[in-house]
Amino acid sequence: MTLAVRSSTLPLRVGRRTLWRFEKPLARLRLTLAQGLAGEMPDAGALPRDASGLLVTALPAALLPAMRARWPELKGFVRQSYPRAYAALDTDFDAYLAGFSAKSRSTLKRKTRRFAERSGGAIDLRAYRTPEEMAEFHALARTVSARTYQEQRFGAGLPDGPEALAQLRDLAARDAVRGWLLFLEGRPVSYLHAPAEGDTLIYAHLGYDPDFADLSPGTVLQFEAMRALMAERRFRWFDFTEGDGQHKRLFATGSLDCVDLLLLRRTAGNLVAGHVLNGVDGAVAAAKGALARIGAERLVRTALR
Template sequence: MSAVVQPLKFQVGARTLWSIPRRLVRVPLSLADVLEPRVPPLPSLGDAADGILVTSLPEARVAAVTAQAPGLIAFVRQRYTRYFADLDGGFDAWLGGMSANTRSGLKRKAKKLAKRSGGTLDVRAYRTPDELAVFHPIARTVSERTYQEALLGSGLPATPAFVRAMLAAAAADQVRAWLLFVDGFPIAYLYCTAEGDTLRYDYLGHDPEWSDWSAGSVLQVEAMRVLFAESRFARFDFTEGEGQHKRQFATGGVACVDLMLLRPSLANRAAIAALAGFDRTMALAKRLTRKLRAEALVRRLRRH
């Protein structure tokens, strides 16, 4: 594995205040890696690399992985749950695993969108190369309007290289994609690729003008309905990171971290100290904000 430049970001929400570039050998763990009870081996570290970044490492294996690199400094950059949904229990059982309020809300949102579309949800599925060639330019029109692309730069890629990879994967039956339309106008998309018997949640986006309609959630439910009926995949991987959308639709999850293992240089020690101090400050600010909001709510309740 070769090292690539990875910015160590100082972020407040989605906004990056500044970053420190480091050349890291990235070791991204798949859902199968996460679920298997084994310790992933670390790659060798070339002379040009500053260190290694292991993503989606189960917390229970941090010590064992760190022990493989006694000469490097270990630093946990973030913690999150790697969510997934088992696809072997049937759609009704999956939906039944949610709270009654959640099910009711999803049903109400779907009916609202269906009514707006003339009585039936207009969800279209894409899986073959010809179908994906139609899907991509339409989905791009949605992605261009999403906050994921505007703020995070993580919308559906538009590059020729991505399109070639998408069509090749589709030819190998390793792509599933969906679009949600209203009055013939696309408002949400979901694009997923396969990794063995796991389908990975790669890109999801919706037109911000339809945010109040929960278009992304409605599309996710309809996609899951198709996947359960198809019985082609064993699991749906919601990938790295947290989020209400992932928690709502998952059937399980594993506590994971992103672990950096850096050379013990003065520059790397300074970078780690700066990141750790910034993270502590942000965590304190969040706690204070929650406390102030709670106190304000109590004051309002006392006045009534």
């Protein structure tokens, strides 16, 4: 494998606020879910001469010592630790549901039934997978995405524009993407965009129209999409990617403890940047842990937005 180098921003963050940015030419390496589950060290090759270091993301925590040992000449800094949730798709839907708690099964069935009642008695979920279908999916999903809090507050919606559509079509031509739209009375109210990496679908974008939040459209869509994927048997895994959250915990069948590891050449400038980032990251993590113990984390997170 040849590591590509690009200019990378290393943000110094407290909550959602960015206090400072360090710019470094970094090589990047992200482990796939399949690699993580297999516990495989990727064959990354040599670090390019023009790189200040290497940023390794989604690295299983169990592989951290081996990754540090692979580049002993570099100084390592753990940027963040998180669970990487995933769901196995090579099972039938009833067996999948049997793994839920009785309370979760009841909640999901109640939400699905309630949405169906508002939708004339049936769930109107439409799947998109071919290049010809992607124009409709992208246009309608964008109407939902534009209304989501993820896009309005953080700019984290489904990418817009002809290049984004072209990428969707290219993925669809290789059977490497799935899209879903959930409709209510003919109107799209939630979407899910999941590109593929081998036999793994990746949870890239999920959003819903806030006007219909009381109907839990994102939950209903994910529930029905999982049903469809287990019937299709094309993919083995659904990767909910990094980070924790109630939605991911609900639908996941397992998780990997992962870290993002920043490996830097031992120059004065690199070491200053690494230690500053590491110090602030550690202080924020400690503060979040303390706040969580007293139940105040949500209030502080809201204040920092």
